[in-house]
Amino acid sequence: MDLLWQTAINAMYAASYMALIAVGLVMIFGVMGVINFAHGELYMVGAYCVVFLYAQEKFPFLLSVAAGLIFVGIVGLLMERTMFRPLRKNPLGGLIASIGFLLILQTLAVLGFGRRMGHVPPPTQGKIEIFGAILTYQRLFVIVAAILLLAALWAFLKRSKFGWALRACAQDAEAASLQGISMNQTARIAMFIGAALAGVAGALTAPLVSPSPYIGHSIIVTAFIIIIVGGIGSLEGAVIAAVLYAFVHTFVTTFFDGVIANIVGLALMFAVLVVRPTGLFGARERA
Amino acid sequence: MPEPADAASAGSPARRAAPRIVGQVAGRLRFVALFAVLAVLPYLLSYSQQEIAVLLVINVLLVSSYRLLTLTGEWSLGHVVIMGVGAYASALLAKRLGVPVPLSMLIGACMAAGTAAILSFPLFRMKGFYFLIGSFAAGEIIRLIWKRFTDPFGGPKGLKRIDAVPDIETGFLSIDFYEPVNYYFLALAVVSVSLFVLYRIERSRIGLTFHAIHWQDRLAESVGVDTFRYRTLAFVIASFFAGIAGGLYAHYVGAVNPTRFGVDQMVYVLVWAIVGGTATFHGPILGVVVLTVINEIVLRGLGLDTARPLIYGAILILSVLYLPDGLESLGPRLRAWLRRRRREPAAAAGGEGGEAA
Structure with missing residues (x-):
């Protein structure tokens, strides 16, 4: 029973950062209609921001995380301007270009920091006990930060004018531009937020995962599983699917092993693709 | 300098009029030549x-x-x-x-x-x-x-x-x-x-x-x-x-x-196919040959082994952006460009057109 409860707590931590990553990927897809294969590498870049600023240059942890968020957001803007905007008419081309970008980011990380895993000393050492299960402050911090960020994003999308524009573009880009919404401006905002969410997830979890230049691969696989299960284009679906997948994955890892958990996750995605390609929660199909 | 251009322009109508047999023989010869090169290649x-x-x-x-x-x-x-x-x-x-x-x-x-x-x-x-x-x-x-x-x-x-x-x-x-x-x-x-x-x-x-x-x-x-x-x-x-x-x-x-x-290898296959161009049979072959030669001779020669994926990535992005039909489209494009140049005043176009031909 203790093990079950402890595993549930671990799953909540996994769900929190997975949700950040998947929501970012969905935002980019929603507005630009392109699947960003380099999303896992944006996570990796965020983690290396913390490796560099916090572990090597001894800046405060929170400042390093904020820097990671902004830096990766800017990388996202760069991607939008150089690749996704010229390839707006060609979503497959955008996807393939993002694979090229993935290779570039990976190699830059290898050149800058080496192939070996980076080590980030934990900023806090403490832990709390919740009904017998142990939760380190570091993990608790990730969970709280993820909830706050997602809540802020939700408020931004529902309340602000930009949020309206963003949702309008996701629904029907042509109609939105007829209403005077600037497609470029909206794409920039979506790309910045989407990339920054991946970056901040990497930055927050850097002390817990020992970042390596090749960490993006497992991240993008996870993100794909979540957005397919949740339904591409559905932000709420992505959050629910992240929680669902995190629980499945953590429990299978604990009671069997990690490789089996990955196989189960992929099989889950495969089953959803076969049975219900719009995802479990995505009613809308993007034209 | 104008001579080769004249020869080319005199030759092209004759080539057009030649019976198809000549074209077929030329095609066979090209294959024979290709296999001859491939047979000699490993010894070099x-x-x-x-x-x-x-x-x-x-x-x-x-x-x-x-x-x-x-x-x-x-x-x-x-x-x-x-x-x-x-x-x-x-x-x-x-x-x-x-x-x-x-x-x-x-x-x-x-x-x-x-x-x-x-x-x-x-x-x-x-x-x-x-x-x-x-x-x-x-x-x-x-x-x-x-x-x-x-x-x-x-x-x-x-x-x-x-x-x-x-x-x-x-x-x-x-x-x-x-x-x-x-x-x-x-x-x-x-x-x-x-x-x-x-x-x-x-x-x-x-x-x-x-x-x-x-x-x-x-x-x-x-x-x-x-x-x-x-x-x-x-x-x-x-x-x-x-x-x-x-x-x-x-x-x-x-x-x-x-x-x-793994996926990395799959990415390379994608790069070869896309950089070469998938519209024709020879496009992807061209892609894999050209990129392997660049990879093995140029990059290895320069000692840029670690940076290899970066250059592959850059080539992939650039070809998606600027050469969406792949390397195979370079030949026809070049020929069209030359034809346009040739129509311009003879003095300017003659020399360059002849050189390329």
């Missing part, structure tokens, strides 16, 4: 370059088989894993069951084709992006099974000491396939035959139907084409030849492991 290379040439020949088959699949408009991310199915199957058949090696390759290729046939039922319910992700998931599952189940598949370390192709020993002739030169010729023969078959398939009625499905799938369906069956057919044939490539690889290198058939 160093030992390590010969080894690269063997892998290049195998990759030509891999990327050409991939193109057959893209004819129907579907982009798979599982093709390298299918190649791995051929490699693993052939290696296990030879190692565990003692099947003689060339036969094991053939059975391995059939198993790759069989895997594709089974996968086609779930996969071809999907299209476009969903197919891409679905094929990725299916490939990863297969790869993780190799990784997890140590008993037949050897786990993360894979299979080692795979039987080599047996030596040919007759009275006057002995061929040792441990030598890269000899394996090069073996691979070249197998790949040439495979390419010929792939080419004939593409030019056949079946190949035309693949094209029709790509560009007008609803219309093709409405005239009675069973698109599901043709998509499956393309997938199965492409997988068979990918399996052959896998068998050639396994018995040459002597070791296979799950990482060798």
